[in-house]
Amino acid sequence: MGRLNDLAAKGQAVWLDFVDRKFLEAGGLQKLVDEDGLTGVTSNPSIFEKAMGHGEAYDAALAEYDKANPGASTMARYEHLAIQDIQAAADTLRPVYDRLDAKDGYVSLEVSPYLAADTDATIAEAAKLWAEVDRANLMIKIPGTPQGVPAIAATIDAGINVNVTLLFSIDAYKAVALAYVAGLEKRAERGEPIDRIASVASFFVSRIDTRIDDAIDARVKDGDAESEALKAVRGKVAIANAKLAYAWYEEFITSDRWQALAARGAMPQRLLWASTGTKNPDYPDTLYLDTLIGADTVNTVPPKTLDAFRDHGSVAETLSADVDGARHTLAETERLGLDLSGVTDALVEEGVHSFAKAFDDLLGAIAAKHPEAVA
Template structure:
């Protein structure tokens, strides 16, 4: 009988998180089975995930009716539905969190994407979510925008767990690493404990190839001097960028700055490989999972990718061996005039816009259902 490749990833030191959340997943026992049978040890969510979960099915109707009849606003209803699912997922992962001594078993919940460019508002909402959930295995997701990075630092300094998300390049990732170290140094200087503070950095992968491949295709179609090289580089940019982020991660945790923090009880800020679902049908459906296997990292998989990896994944520790090849790919892309720093900025903006649109669609769907809730029949005396 073939071994489960998902469990092999865990044996290789990589955590597997599910990039999905919803009432059906929780109530049906599917998440519990994934935890037990496939070694899933975390859950990530975002506005698009909750839009699909809440707007696309009727699992939430009873809760919407109940909250609407209490006079709750559309925003309050949406918040209540999200917090309920996050809290229950955290409870189902609690045993994993305990067994891992606090290293794993987390659920991520994102601040409103409309706050992506407002540091103070992000801090306020991050604190409010943390207080409302009251669970040590929750991560507050904060986008790695220019405003989000200092917000993440402030939350971490307060002892709030943070998943810094929407990372597409090492330039911004270096800022995130510095923010994490700075927050821990502030806590240490204030005599506050470091061990309980957990942070991860979510590096989005497949979206990089979607953007860069389109650039490469235009160069290849031009049939100029770089056409052949451009065609050969197709599908390699995302992995190369991820390899470069992994190089920075390894260098940062090996440096004197983190060694001093580790001696005081700090944990490393692990990298999460996000957006691992393959978007180009020309590529294998496990492309971004197989390519980025490494100890002390996390791969978060949408359900379709998780099923595919269970069926035919090829787990082997490919990092850090692939770092050198990745750096060569980055040099080749630069020679073709492809600016990956500029691409990262574009992808960050697009990511924020996509999550804002999903957030707004979800709120509109809740408003529509709320408007259809009949008023309660008055009690009639006998």
């Protein structure tokens, strides 16, 4: 039992932010499940681009698919490879899912980032991927954009697990939390079961500090009173933002609206901390794990950060600590004109574009492996 296992005692699950065929086939995921208590896996277009677009790990499977499906589109070829990986990861985690009675053990697969602004297409894509992967412990990733909110409610209503991604602001998080509830309520009204439907809300952290810190650094002048106030919030805004999102969650699950669903067996939508690799070398490499530990949460971690926490992370219930301090940090952020809401809005848009660019690169790499394939 090590530090990663100890997080479970605090109510926090650890998921791996990484998928790769060689890693799966070599038993790397199973090893993390057995030794570190890992209970989930997330993927995104950037992860698949790195996995599929480089090296030869997928070439044999792709050649076999192309032989059986001449003229298949590049998108179909990608989905075939991705679904194989997601199914393999889901099968590895199925004993975890069964042992925890559907409370964990999930693998996430993202809808196409090209659909982020199209509600109906997102709903259709979620249903298609759910059917094709055909694993109870799958979560479909849907971005928490304004167009994604109704798609989330509809997908939950259809009985499909959802991982809401690209959340940066507390207001956006509240909207998707209420969309989850609305989807459950519609099922409950029809008398359909809601006790084995799961969702997480992926709240991104490090990217906020990167953007805010850059703004602070551009304004700091030695000996200036405002500069001292700016330096006092440097590296603290993302954590404060996350803490206040969690404070809202803790209050919401005591509400009559949620308790009515809980009485029918509904599972709360857990906050999941994403973008937890430390971008700034001046900060501890386990910063966004050490400071965000709390009950009913998930931390999805890239392999390098996972190794760092196993080696020297700190385990304590930090998420609910000094919430007043977090409120003060965000109040100072507003007073100093650091425009957190503008930053979070921009990060959502950039995140959608970044995933779309990674998807472009991924599809281009797959097409290049079989130039005769249909674009």
